[in-house]
Amino acid sequence: MKKRTYVPKICSLLKADCGKIIKPEGRLEMTGKTHISCGFLIGTLAVNYYHPDLFNSITTVVLAVGGSMLPDICHTQSKIGRRFKFLSFIVRTLFGHRTFTHSLLFTLLMALLLTSIHTPEMYFTAFIGGMASHIILDMLTPRGVKLLYPLPLSVKLPIQFKTGGMVDLSLATAFTFGGTYVIFREVINQWLNQFITLPF
Numbered sequence: 001m002k003k004r005t006y007v008p009k010i011c012s013l014l015k016a017d018c019g020k021i022i023k024p025e026g027r028l029e030m031t032g033k034t035h036i037s038c039g040f041l042i043g044t045l046a047v048n049y050y051h052p053d054l055f056n057s058i059t060t061v062v063l064a065v066g067g068s069m070l071p072d073i074c075h076t077q078s079k080i081g082r083r084f085k086f087l088s089f090i091v092r093t094l095f096g097h098r099t100f101t102h103s104l105l106f107t108l109l110m111a112l113l114l115t116s117i118h119t120p121e122m123y124f125t126a127f128i129g130g131m132a133s134h135i136i137l138d139m140l141t142p143r144g145v146k147l148l149y150p151l152p153l154s155v156k157l158p159i160q161f162k163t164g165g166m167v168d169l170s171l172a173t174a175f176t177f178g179g180t181y182v183i184f185r186e187v188i189n190q191w192l193n194q195f196i197t198l199p200f
């Protein structure tokens with residue numbers, strides 16, 4: 001008897017979402033992996049600066065990664081958007097994509113919120129640093145961001161590239177290696193010193 005393979009009709013089940021996945025402008029956005037790896041690097045740098053204990057170190061890195069994902073809450077197909085679908089839907093409906101959540105205004109409001117609940121400086125730095133890294137990375141893409149929202153102005157950096165390609169992958173790899181190096185710096189330097197003499 002001939003075996004029948006069941007292929008789920010994902011696109012017909014999630015018609016609207018599929019449209020978002022395949023539309024060409026999706027390629028103009030920084031991938032989630034790049035944002036997360038940059039947040040990881042920011043978190044490790046904060047840990048390296050403040051020298052907290054293990055629990056606070058892990059919390060700091062997690063907060064930096066969370067901050068680096070937060071601006072894409074306006075995108076229902078982003079990593080954070082899929083996790084908080086309802087909130088993501090509301091933000092997207094109210095403000096649209098890459099507007100309010102990618103602006104100085106939103107960053108400032110988050111900073112005020114964190115200050116009002118007396119967030120420790122290390123956590124504050126990691127979270128806001130993660131958010132800032134997200135916005136800066138998106139400014140490297142052709143679409144830019146509405147940094148000065150509610151002003152309808154797309155802000156980009158002079159150098160831009162299409163994401164999902166080699167540059168994106170290279171950035172994500174570099175951030176991940178950078179963060180790993182910051183964590184294991186002493187061990188790596190000791191190991192390297194056995195072979196070569198480093199100036200630091």
Ligand SMILES: [Zn+2]
Pocket residue numbers: 071072098102134138
């Ligand atoms: Zn974004």
